[in-house]
Amino acid sequence: MRLPCQACEGTSRRRGNLSSRLLDIAVIAFGASFASRFEASGSQPGYDSALVAFALLGSVFLFPAFGLYRVAHRHSFWHCVCVPTLAWIIALAAALLFAIASLEPYRPSGDWVARWALFSGLGLVVCRFVERARSVRRVERAARTRAVAIVGSGAHCRHLLRKVEAAKDSTYLVATIFDTGPATGVAPGIVPAFRDREGFAGFVRRHHVEEIWLALPVSEEKTILDFIELFRNDLLNIRFIPDVSGLALFEGEVIDLDGTSAINLVGSPLSSDALVAKDIFDRVFALAAVTVLMPLLLIIAIAVKLSSPGPALFTQRRKGANGKVFNIYKFRSMRLHAAARGVVEQATRNDPRITRVGAFLRRTSLDELPQFFNVLRGEMSVVGPRPHAIEHDALYQNIVDGYIHRYRIKPGITGWAQVNGFRGETDRIEKMRGRVEHDLYYLSNWSFWLDMRIVFATVFKGLVHRNAY
Known part of the structure; x- marks a missing residue:
């Protein structure tokens, strides 16, 4: 039973x-x-x-x-x-x-x-x-449910418990927890929790618990060995589910490498299937957007040409997925000017280089519309971390933790950081840290519905922003 x-x-x-x-x-x-x-x-x-x-x-x-x-x-x-x-x-x-x-x-x-x-x-x-x-x-x-007991503490233990409880048609049922955390800590969930090992062992044997899951950091070798010794005469399964939250950049999922299991400590958080699905969505969405917006694109191109001498489109080198460099397209919003080699001067409020048409385009984000062609070329996504100038990448990757991992996937026309207010000039390091934190959150929590949420947020509240200038 x-x-x-x-x-x-x-x-x-x-x-x-x-x-x-x-x-x-x-x-x-x-x-x-x-x-x-x-x-x-x-x-x-x-x-x-x-x-x-x-x-x-x-x-x-x-x-x-x-x-x-x-x-x-x-x-x-x-x-x-x-x-x-x-x-x-x-x-x-x-x-x-x-x-x-x-x-x-x-x-x-x-x-x-x-x-x-x-x-x-x-x-x-x-x-x-x-x-x-x-x-x-x-x-x-x-x-067919198997009763299990979890040994662990902290966020990893709570995360494991929530995953078991939320899984549909799960074959596992968490029967009890041994809390290895501080005595003042609160055991997660509503299942019985123990701090006394003998009491815990008695509960496991009395209720015929079939598996013990050791949700512990890899540094807790002594605790792992103690529990293996505690149940050495019991016919139950003991499984180690390591807590790598202090080591892994993202969730640290287990993957199969030709029959060998491995834990991702630093790697792309999106699976190959997810990347393919995201790429299909991007191409279809971009094609539909270009088809619908073509008259507007032509009107903006003519307006830019009439506003000041120079081409309608502006291109600049950016890093894409895995650091591959590409040319990003934008409608030109500034007058032609000479820039020092290797130096990119960000636009500031009331920047004299910006034309009147360009100011409107930047304020409404319409200058970004040509990037749908970058999406069709496979260089960008509709949603993803916004790409920065290569010169800024070289600066910030050494002073902002996790900065380089923004390029695990294709950069986006819009992103989680942008719809949460991190747009425009990054004149302070705190602004860049906030932007990177939101980008890494997006990578860790990506889903199709999150992408749709960001698209709708961009359309309804993100096109015009006080930081867009």
Whole structure:
């Protein structure tokens, strides 16, 4: 017999009962409303609504008395068809008698009541069969669940516990935790927690826990050996899930290298499949954007040409994924000027080099639109860390931790840092640190939905910003 998480099971059962009761109420109310659609005339909406309310109130008290919300694994026809039908007929009959007696001279339409009884009765029966199927799946899942105990502390232990609890159809159930953290620490979750090793070992043996997970840093060799020794005479699995949070830049996932397992300490946080999916999305999105925006692109190009002598587009060298250099496209926003070799002077507020058209383009971020062509060429993404001038890369990578890892993926037209206010001039090192922190957060938490969230945030609130000049 495997150990169930009693608190979780009780909470789940209470929530299931509540949802079942609310669903029954909704079915009865919907059945009455649907039946009234077939009523040609002669209905009494006010009195009919009162009758429905009486029936709902009766079902709230009668259905539990008939055992409709108890888990039954046998006699499915009786529990799923006979009992709910009988309970519903009695609740409806009681409501009818009470309504006729108290709402004189109310006489409900017999056809409406019959249709209501039929529709709601069928709905209640269907709900019982659905709930039984879900209950059977839960029982089957519980039958194959393996009880585990986690030894660890801190964020890594909490993260592991959350992953097990959140996993759908997980074959593992956390039964207890041995907290190796400070005595003042609070054990994560609602499972039993121990600090006494003998008490922990007794719980594991008493409840037939099948696995011990050692979620400890690699430096805790003595603790690891102590627990292996503690359970040396027990037939259970002991697994080491190392806490590499102090070593790994990103999450430190386990990968397979031709049959050899390895932990990523410093590496791309996005899998090859994720990169392919992101690239497909980028190309499709960019093609659609260029097609839709082509008239606007032509108008802006003409405006730039008329604003001052020089080309409509401005190109500058930038680093892309894995440090590969490419030429980024922008609409020219400044007058042509000579720049010192190897020196990039960032635009400042009220910069005299910026044209009137260029000021508008920069303020609204329209000068960035040609970068959709960079996306089509495979040099950029729609969403990703914004690329900086190569000269700035050489400066900041030595003074901002993790700066170089922004180039693990393609740079983006917009990014998590930009929609969170880190745009424009980085005249202070704190601004660059904030930008890099947001870029690394994006890399660690990338998903398609995060990309869509950033795109929408850029469209609705990120095009115009006080730092864009």
